[in-house]
Amino acid sequence: MAAVPTLARRIARSGVRPLCRWPLAWGRAARQPPGLPLAPCRAFSNNKILVELDESSGVAMMKFKSPPVNSLSLDFLTEFCISLEKLENDRACRGVIFASAVPRIFSSGLDITEMSGKSMEHYAEFWRAVQEMWLRLYGSNMVTIAAVNGSSPAGGCLVALSCDYRIMVENPKFSIGLNEAQLGIVAPFWFKDTFVNVVGHRIAERSLQLGSLYPAPEALKFGLVDELVPEEKLQEKAMAVMAQWLALPDHARQLTKSMMRKAVLDRLVAHREEDVQNFVSFISKESIQKSLRMYMEMLKKKKS
């Protein structure tokens, strides 16, 4: 675990800037009855993530704002972990809703440029950050809801899968899934475990082998997402579902969540360093690097 402090140092170095105390993101002012003062709200942001915590409801909105596609770079993952830790340690926060501030894209998954043409040390540091993000999110004590307002391949899908509930915009142009095989790479065992826990073994096995991405209506059919709504209803629906989950006593819900997820979390914790070494040796193979370069070229060509 020698390099784990590297991420801790990055977290310590990275500043979290406070915003104003009465932010307007997600239309709080619009929801407030006229004539009443706004309920207490705290907001903070860093370069890639905006967070607004409504103290009266105990609900935070975390919005990804890393254009063009909210790729999960090392910086993004570090800032995500900092923001989540802040909320986890805040007694006023009981639930988080994740959404994108970038139109049409929830998250394009792991930043491919972090896995291509870099040093072994860099791959190891990056992978520890990916593990850290998942351990914190999948193991969170808070109620977590993914408001999937855009496409969400691979690592973006993992973020959604790691939440307690997924609501997606009904647009069939938005797709979601673990498409790693299409890039010539392999979803690690803890991506797979998370997927199996949501959709079951058979669907996960077929989808992972084929690297399938599903349009939102298809994803609903087999439970990859829990419901679909029109884009303009997404926030309202996420708040309503959150209220339902928060109506239960925290301790009962938290112990149940931990019971359901513990084995999968423990498995990565027990094999964390081995998983880093597997990733580094896999991703640094010339054949895998070639596949990633070709995939990036394909993305660029698609535009022209």
Ligand SMILES: CC/C=C\C/C=C\C/C=C\C=C\CC(=O)SCCNC(=O)CCNC(=O)[C@H](O)C(C)(C)COP(=O)(O)OP(=O)(O)OC[C@H]1O[C@@H](n2cnc3c(N)ncnc32)[C@H](O)[C@@H]1OP(=O)(O)O
């Ligand atoms: C044995 C096993 C042991 C260990 C495990 C080993 C390996 C596991 C390894 C890794 C697991 C990885 C999981 C991942 O998350 S990999 C990432 C997968 N992501 C994707 O496939 C998404 C790719 N992107 C898209 O499909 C599209 O970009 C889109 C649908 C998200 C958005 O489409 P748009 O048309 O709106 O935008 P584009 O023009 O395509 O893109 C804009 C811009 O952004 C660049 N880009 C897109 N996605 C990524 C990305 N994930 N990382 C880095 N960069 C990305 C794209 O190239 C464009 O760049 P330019 O403007 O051309 O410069």
